[in-house]
Amino acid sequence: MSKLENFLSNLEDFELASFYHFRFNSFLKYSKKIILNELKRRNIEELEVNKYLPVTNEKIEEDIIAEKICPKCYSNKFYSSNETESILIKFETYDYSEKYKTCLICLYSQEKINHDKKRKTLWNNLSAILFLKNKKIIKS
């Protein structure tokens, strides 16, 4: 059994539906076939996948607020990773590390969204510092 087959077989029906809905088109032919096979195995018609997508309710709203489930596809399957990235501005490098929690089903990541926002701010701040340094307003 391939990794993808194994992963799909462990999903709930609504997760498989979300996985298909959000990500099917990003897969190559061979993987698409695996996804379609899994739908078939569960007697889910490809054209009716949307019927299996979860509908929001009070419990779901609460779990989203408590960050127990993904706000986009309502799955609770996440993976966490640590990423460090270096931002090089002129000749100076700034290391910037961040913890990511990403949804395995739809790849949603609030941390990533926050990070991109923060990164923009960081970038602007660094640019401002370097600008001031160049102007010799700040001594390095």
Ligand SMILES: [Zn+2]
């Ligand atoms: Zn998700």
